[in-house]
Amino acid sequence: MISVQSLTKQFGTQTAVDALSFEIPAGQIVGFLGPNGAGKSTTLKMLTGMIEPTSGTATVAGCDLRTQLLEVKRRVGFVPDSGAVFESLTGLEYLEMVAALYAIPQDAALARIRQFIAFFDLSFATLTDKLLGAYSKGMRRKVVITAALLHNPPVVFFDEPLDGLDANAAVGFKTLIQTLAKEGKTIVYSSHILDVVERVCDRVIIIDKGKLLLDGRPDVLVAEHQAGTLEHLFTTITGGAELEQRAADFAKTFRP
Amino acid sequence: MNPAPKPVRTPAQTLRHLFLTLFLRGRSARGLQKSGVPQSVVKKLAFTLLFYGLFGLFALFFVRQSVFAMSLYLHGMTLVFLGMFIASSAGEVLFNQQEADILLHRPVEPKALLWAKIAVLVQVSLWLAGAFNLVGFIAGRYALGGSWVYPPAHVLSTGMEALFCTGSVVLGYQLCLRWFGREKLDGLMTTFQVIMAIMVVAGGQIIPQILRRFGPEGHFTGDAWWMVLVPPAWFAGFDDALAGDRSLRSWELAALGVTVTATILWVAFGKLANSYVSGLQTLGEAGPARPAARAAERVRQRWLGRVIDAPPLSWWLRDSVARASFKLTLAYLLRDRDMKLRVYPGLAPMLVMPFIMIMQGYGHHSQHGQNGPDISGFGIAFAGAYLGLIPMLALGMTQFSQHWQAADLFRAAPLAGPASLYHGARRAVLLLLVLPLVAVFALCVWLLGGDMASHSLLLLPGLIVVPLYALIPSLGGRAIPLSQPTESAKSAGRGLRMFGVMFASMALAGMASFTWAKGWFWPFLGVETVVTGALYVLLRMSLNSARWPSME
Incomplete structure (x- = not known):
């Protein structure tokens, strides 16, 4: 469903993503991990057609990223970590606008939106009466997730999707994406909350400084590296192993 | 019988509707209940148009002057108002950084984005220009040498001026993007907007002074050589050529106005449209700053730090x-x-x-x-x-x-x-x-x-x-x-x-x-x-x- 070969992005002299290659079949949930500045968001933006790769190729949902950009965009959903929305629109106006961009008839869009409202426990009145600028962070995130899934895309990219969601909504969301994957959708899930990734994802890809470090099932990788947890494995291979000791040492400086 | 399903808007219609809504609600709508929004928007718009319309009453002072003088005043002030409006709005409308995260992964051609935005800018410009010139359309008929042709001629020249204004600002942004790239785009856009705003505000103060100084007793004409450098004079020449004294000079100015406007529109909306596409993409790129830019910023901060730490500022900021x-x-x-x-x-x-x-x-x-x-x-x-x-x-x-x-x-x-x-x-x-x-x-x-x-x-x-x-x-x-x-x-x-x-x-x-x-x-x-x-x-x-x- 997603095939990436030697995908590279350079900003001036700095290489943000360095010849990244991987394949993701349909129905898989892949955790896309890396420390800050590793090139995760840049990769996701390239795979959703938001920015142009410097070199390399990729196909998403069977469409070539370079030659069939609009087709790629029709087939993907994306939840950016910024959670950006047009704050001067109501939630309903925003979702109707998104539906129109995917040519979803208005009645069908409204029916679909109602299903999402019910799922996320939102009130229809809130969606119609309040502008997005006045929404709480969690409510706004629910609208952004709805906007990404409204057109029923076969491939969905999530960048920190749980940011701002309350515990109940987060649980519901995790179940939702697992079920979507069982239905055949490909999910790429980028997050820093590693215990969630470990529980939800079938596979993890870890990158650092734009390069691929590890790729495999989380339990297998953890066992291979005798790390105990994915979090421990992550900190070990991304150079954060001494973090605990450093944190303990630093805490001592607070002593009166 | 089921009612017929509502037709799906095309992406172009959706985008035009979106940008017009966003524009009219503006930032001030954030945080409001929707119930308050349409009223506040309609009120704001109505008040703005009313204000422009009332300001247009000043055109009556020019009824005893020539068609050229009246048109120069009307076009001068229209350029000031539209310039101010477009300079303050265009950057935000054309290059909204957050918009990349919302729209660039959707199946929309960036060119369609550009056209939708330009359509909104032109539409609102025409509303404002129309409101300000409402009195002028009629008053021009009664200016010295005016005729019944003046209202339609002035409608045409005002529409052309709105296009000239929008095209010039869009062209300015396109050139900034083409010549200076992403890293400097944001700073340049700000500088460009500030300069534009200062110029139009200064122009608004200076135009009446020029008219007063150079055009006593209704004999103000476009004969001075420097008139070819003043865009409002081109559009005033257009009015004068069609509905005033129809002198050769007026035709020259009118021809200049039409040529410059057409050229600007062709370059801004045709030739450079692709720069906009790449510009929107580069705004979405969160690449690091160039080493030279980082070094320059470090030098600026160090210099500022030294000035603040040294007397007399250090005494003043104890x-x-x-x-x-x-x-x-x-x-x-x-x-x-x-x-x-x-x-x-x-x-x-x-x-x-x-x-x-x-x-x-x-x-x-x-x-x-x-x-x-x-x-x-x-x-x-x-x-x-x-x-x-x-x-x-x-x-x-x-x-x-x-x-x-x-x-x-x-x-x-x-x-x-x-x-x-x-x-x-x-x-x-x-x-x-x-x-x-x-x-x-x-x-x-x-x-x-x-x-x-x-x-x-x-x-x-x-x-x-x-x-x-x-x-x-x-x-x-x-x-x-x-x-x-x-x-x-x-x-x-x-x-x-x-x-x-x-x-x-x-x-x-x-x-x-x-x-x-x-x-x-x-x-x-x-x-x-x-x-x-x-x-x-x-x-x-x-x-x-x-x-x-x-x-x-």
């Missing part, structure tokens, strides 16, 4: 809180796009007016005796008093920020009240804005030489009240910099206060020039210093004892 606030305000005045777009164009009329007053005085001075109550004296005194308003206006604007919620930090800090924060912000404004301007004005007056230079002392009454005016924005518990949402930046109360102080400045200038002419200037200056000093001490004591205003 209090650590005032010092921190000084640095914060300085950073926002130099770096923050939103702040720069509000402060510098907002100050532009303040900068232009004193120059006009000085130049007027300069032109008329020879008609009056050196010892009589001459107009040049009032001009300089008024320029000084006007300069005094700058810190007040600037400090009023530095209270507002898009990042106002971050100002909660100040309340969380162990500070009894906001006084030190305000003192820091006040000093930043005085140093960055007022001091250079005073130097420039003093230099101008000195360069004009002769009697003008001897009158430069008349700047003093205005300058003496600067510290007092700079404390006024802190009244009413509004002394915390960057702590108010930008949506609340405009209020009738602020406007009223500004009007009051402007009135006081005029009175001060009047008294200064009167006492100068009568030979009582120095005693007057003494009294003014004592009164201002007393008021300053009172205001400062009140500010220093102020506690945090309620957050409710």
Whole structure:
């Protein structure tokens, strides 16, 4: 469903993503991990057609990223970590606008939106009466997730999707994406909350400084590296192993 | 029978609808209930159009002038209004950074985005131009040499001017993007907007002066060579060619207007449309800054740090809180796009007016005796008093920020009240804005030489009240910099206060020039210093004892 070969992005002299290659079949949930500045968001933006790769190729949902950009965009959903929305629109106006961009008839869009409202426990009145600028962070995130899934895309990219969601909504969301994957959708899930990734994802890809470090099932990788947890494995291979000791040492400086 | 399904809007229609809605609601709509929004938008729009329409009534003063003079006034002011509107809106409409995350992964051609945005800008421009010219459409018919052809001719030329204006601004942005790339785009767009806004505001002040100076008794024509450099003259030539005296010169100006407008539209919307596509993509790229840019920023910060740490600034900023606030305000005045777009164009009329007053005085001075109550004296005194308003206006604007919620930090800090924060912000404004301007004005007056230079002392009454005016924005518990949402930046109360102080400045200038002419200037200056000093001490004591205003 997603095939990436030697995908590279350079900003001036700095290489943000360095010849990244991987394949993701349909129905898989892949955790896309890396420390800050590793090139995760840049990769996701390239795979959703938001920015142009410097070199390399990729196909998403069977469409070539370079030659069939609009087709790629029709087939993907994306939840950016910024959670950006047009704050001067109501939630309903925003979702109707998104539906129109995917040519979803208005009645069908409204029916679909109602299903999402019910799922996320939102009130229809809130969606119609309040502008997005006045929404709480969690409510706004629910609208952004709805906007990404409204057109029923076969491939969905999530960048920190749980940011701002309350515990109940987060649980519901995790179940939702697992079920979507069982239905055949490909999910790429980028997050820093590693215990969630470990529980939800079938596979993890870890990158650092734009390069691929590890790729495999989380339990297998953890066992291979005798790390105990994915979090421990992550900190070990991304150079954060001494973090605990450093944190303990630093805490001592607070002593009166 | 089921009702027919609603037709799906095309992406182009959806985008036009989206950008028009966003534009009309604007930032001020954020946080409102929707029930309040349509009313507020309709009201705002209706008031804006009404205001433009009322302003258009001034066209009646030109009924006894030639068609060319009336059209030049109408097109000049239309260009000012549209230029101001487009310069302040186009950057946000064309290059909204957040928009990349919302729209660039959707199946939309970036070219369709550009066209939808341009359509909205042109549409709103035409509304505004139509409202302002409503009276002019009819009044032109009755100008000297006017005919029934004037209304349709002026409709055409006004539409062309709206396209010229939109095209020019869009072209400016496209060129910035093409020549300077992503890294400098944001800063350049801000600078471009600020310069555009300053130019149109200055133009708005200067055009009536030009008409008054060069066009007495309705004989104002487009014959002067420099008319080819003045875009409103091209469109006035268009009106004159079709509905006025139909001279060869008018046809030349009209042809120039049509050619330039067509060329700009072709380049901006046709040739350079692809730059916009890449521009939107590059705005979505979060690449690191170039080493050279980082180095330049480091050098600037180091230089600024040294200036602040060295006397006399280190003496002036002994209090650590005032010092921190000084640095914060300085950073926002130099770096923050939103702040720069509000402060510098907002100050532009303040900068232009004193120059006009000085130049007027300069032109008329020879008609009056050196010892009589001459107009040049009032001009300089008024320029000084006007300069005094700058810190007040600037400090009023530095209270507002898009990042106002971050100002909660100040309340969380162990500070009894906001006084030190305000003192820091006040000093930043005085140093960055007022001091250079005073130097420039003093230099101008000195360069004009002769009697003008001897009158430069008349700047003093205005300058003496600067510290007092700079404390006024802190009244009413509004002394915390960057702590108010930008949506609340405009209020009738602020406007009223500004009007009051402007009135006081005029009175001060009047008294200064009167006492100068009568030979009582120095005693007057003494009294003014004592009164201002007393008021300053009172205001400062009140500010220093102020506690945090309620957050409710």
